[in-house]
Amino acid sequence: MKKVGVLVGREVTFPESIINSINEKGNGEVVAEMVKVGGIRLDEEKKYDVIIDRISHEVPYYRAALKRMALEGTYIINNPFWWSADDKFFNFSLAAKLGVAIPKTVLLPQQDYIPDITSESLRNLEFPLDWEGIVEHVGFPAFLKPFDGGGWKNVSKIHSLEELWYEYNQTGKLCMTLQEGIEFDQFVRCYCVGQEKVLVMPYDPSKPYLSGMQYVNVDDYLSPELHARVEKDVITICKALGYDLNTVEFAIKDGVPYAIDFMNPAPDAEIASVGEYNHNWIVNALTDFIFEKLEKGFETPEYRWSALLSPPAQIAKEKTTAKAKTAKTAKTTKTTKEKSQAKNAGAK
Template structure:
C-alpha cells in the first residue's frame, strides 16, 4: 500500500476533495490522509510516499519536517529545498532570460534592518539610493511589493515618486521590488500541474482576494494564438522552476502577455473562492499527477546535499570517471580474451 499525506492550513474544500478523490481511485492500494506530526526524531522512518504541501511556507516547523522526510525518500509537492531558496525577483530574472515578457522591475534595498545591523554592516550599499533613476527606469504607475511575498500582501500601487517613498518607508525589514504596472486589457491566472497541464482562468485582480469574485467565467476569453502563447510560457516557467503545482499570472496588453507573478507553489483552490469548475479541474489534475508519480519509481530531485554527503563535486566526478574507465577496461579485456580463444 502506498500513502499520500496532505499538509494544510485553514483551507477545507481542497484537502477534503483531494483525499476523497485519491482514496476512491486508489481502491485501498493508495491511501491519502491528513498528516499528524509532533516531535520529529533524527531516525524518523519513512511514513509517506508523497506529501502535498500547502502550508509550510508559513510554518517553519513544517518546512524543516518536510526536508527531513525528503531525506527518507518521500516525494514532496513542492520541493521544500527549492521553495525555501526561491524568490520573486530571481523568478523575474530567470523568466526574462527564457524569453517570457516581464515588466520592468528593480530590486530595492530594505528600508530597515534588525538591531545588530549598523551602518558599518552596510558599507557596500549605495547611499543615497538613486530614486529618480529607479523611477525613470520603471515609470509610473508601478507596484511596490515584497520580493518573496504572496496573497497580494503588502502590494501597493504608486503613481509618483512621493507615493513610492511614502509607502517604501512603511515596509520595515521586508525586501521589496518596484515593478512597472501594466495597464492591461485582459488578465489571466493559470494553474499548472506536473509542469505540463495548464488551465487558463480569466481573472480580475481588482476584486478582493479570496472573495470568490476574482475568477470570471468567460468563454473564448483569449484568441487561440494568445492562449497557445500563454500556455507555452506557463509550462516554460514552471519547468524551469521545477514546481509541480503553481499558478502564473499574466497582464495582457497589446497582445503581449506579461508574466507578473509565478511564485505560488500553494495556490488557492478553495471551492468558494475559485468556483466549481476551476476547483474540480485542480483536484482532478493533482490526483492524476499523484497517481502518475506512484505508477513508477519516484525519482528524487538532485538535492545538493547528495553530492556533499559523498564528498565535493570534483571527488564525485573523479569517482564516476574512474568507474567508467574501469568498466571500459573490463570490456576490452573480455573482448580480447574471446578473440584469442577463437584464434586457437
Template sequence: MRRVGILVGREQTFPESIIKSINEKGEGKVVAEMVTVGGIRLDEPKRYDIIIDRISHEVPYYRAMLKRMALEGTYIINNPFWWSADDKFFNYSLAAKIGVAIPKTVLLPQHAYIKDITSESLRNLEFPIDWEGIVDYIGFPAFLKPHDGGGWKNVSKINSLEELWSEYNQSGTLCMTLQEGIEYDQFVRCYCVGQEKVLIMPYDPSKPYLSGMQYVTIENYLTPELHKRVEQDVITICKALGYDLNTVEFAIKDGIPYAIDFMNPAPDAELASVGEYNHNWIVENMTDFILKKLEGEIEIPEYRWTAMLNPPAKTAAKVTSKSAKPATLKAKSPVRSKANKIKPPKAAK
C-alpha cells in the first residue's frame, strides 16, 4: 500500500478534496490522509511515499521534520531543501537570465536589525543609500515588498520618494525589494503542476486577497500567441526552480507578460477563494500527478549525500568484493569520485 500524507494549515476544502480524490482514484492501492506528527526521533522510519506540504513555510518544526522524512526517501511536494534556499529576489534574477520578462527590481538593505548587530557589523554597507539613484532606475509607481514572503503581506504601492521612505521606515527587520510597478493591461495567475500542466486564470489583484473576487471568468482572455508565451514562461520558471506545484503571476503590458510573483509553492486552492472550476482543476491534476509518481519507483531528487547513502550497484559490488587486495581503499576511491561529479542540488543556488 502506497501512502500519501497531507500537511496543512487553516485551509479546509483543498485537503478534503485531494484526500478524497486520491483515495477514490487510487482504487485501494494508495491511501491519502492527514499527517500526524509529534516528537520526531533521529531514527524515525519512513511513513509516507509522498507528502504534500502546505504549511511548513510558516512552521519551522514542520520544515525540519520534512527534511528528516526526505532523508528516508519520502518525496515532498514541494522540495523543502530547494524551497528553503529560494527567495524572491534570487528568483527574479534567475528568471531574467533564462529569458523571462521581469520588472526592474532592487534589493534594499534592511531598515533595522536584531540587537546584536551594531554599526561595526555593517561596515560593508553603503551609507547613506543612494535613494535618488534607485528611484531613477525603478521609477514610479513601484512596489515595496519583502524579498522572501507571500500572500501580499507587507506589500506597499509607492508613488513618491516620501512614500518610499515612510514605508521603508516601517519595514523593521524585513529585507525588502523595490520593484517597478507595471501599469498592466491584463493580469493572470497561473497554476502549474508537475512542471508541465498549466492553467491560466484571469485575475484581478485589486480585489481583496482571498476574497473570492480576484478570479474572474473571461473567454479568450489572451490571444493564442500570448497564451502560448505565458504557458511556456510558467513551465520554464517552474523547471528552473524545481517546483511540482506553484503559481506564477504576470502583469501584461503592451503584449509583454512580466512575471512579478512566482515563488508560491503552497498556492491558494480553497474553493471559496479560487472558484469551483479552478479548485477542481488543481485537485484533479495534482491527483493525477501523484498517482503517476506512485506507478513505479519514485525518483528522489539528487542531493550531495545520496551517493554516500545509496551508492551505485557497481560501486557497492566493489565495496563488498573480497577479491580486491586493498578492498577498503579501492572502494573509497570510486565513491568519492562519483560524489564529486554529482551536480550541486538546486538548494545550493
C-alpha cells in the first residue's frame, strides 16, 4: 500500500477534496491522509511515499521535518530544499534569460537590519542609493514588493519618488524589489501541475480575496496564439524551477504576457476563492499526477547526499535492473499478444 500525506494550514476544502479524490481512486491500494508529526528522531522511518506541502513556508518546524522525510525517500510536492533557497528576484532573472517577458525589476537593500548589524557591517553597500537612476530605469507606476513573499502582503503601488521613499521606509527588515507596473489589458493566473498540465484562468487582481469576483469564467479570453504562448511560458518557468505544483501570473499589455509572479509552490485552491471549476481541475490534475508518478516512479531531485548513500555503481545497477524488468514485461506482453493473434487466425 502506498501512502500520501497532506500537510496543511488553515485551508479546508482543498485538503478534504484531494484526500477524498486520492482515496476514491486508490481503492485501498493508495491511501491519503493528513500528516501527523511530533518529535522526530534521527532514525525516523519512512511513513509516506508522497507528501503534499501546503504550509512549511510559514512553519519552520514543518520545513525541517520535510527535509528529514526526503532523506528517507519521501517525495515532497514541492521540493523543500529548493523552496527554501528560492526567491522571486532570482526567478525574474532566470525567466528573463529563458526568453519570458519580465517587467523591469530592481532589487533593493533592506531599510533596516537586526541590532548586531552596524555601519561597519555594510561597507560593501552603496550609500546613498541612486534612487533617481533606479526610478528612471523602472518608471512609474511601479510596485514595491518583497523579494520573497506572497498573498499580496506588503505590496505597494508607487507613483512618485516621494511615495517610494515613504513606503520603503515602512518595510523594516524586509528585502524588497521595485518592479515596473504593467498597465495591463488582460490578466491571467495559471495553474501548472507536473510541469506539463496548464489551466489558464482569467483573473482580476483588483478584486478583494474571497469576493468571488477575482476568477472570471470567460470563453476565448485569450486569442489562440496568446493562449499558446502563455502555456509555453508557464511550462518553461515551472520546468526551470522544478515545481510540480505552482501558479504563474501574467499581466498582458499590447499582446505581450509579462510574467509578474511565479513563486507560488502552495497555490490557493479553496473553492470560495478560485471557484468550483478551477478547484476541481487542480484536484483532479494533482491526483492524476500523483498516481502516474506512483506507478512510473518519481524523478528524485539530485540531492548531494544521494551519491554517498547510494554509490554510483549501485545506482547504475538499479537503473539497469529496472530497464531490464520493463523490457521483459514489454516482451512478454508482445509475445502473449502475438500468440493470441495466431490462435485467432487459426480459428478462422
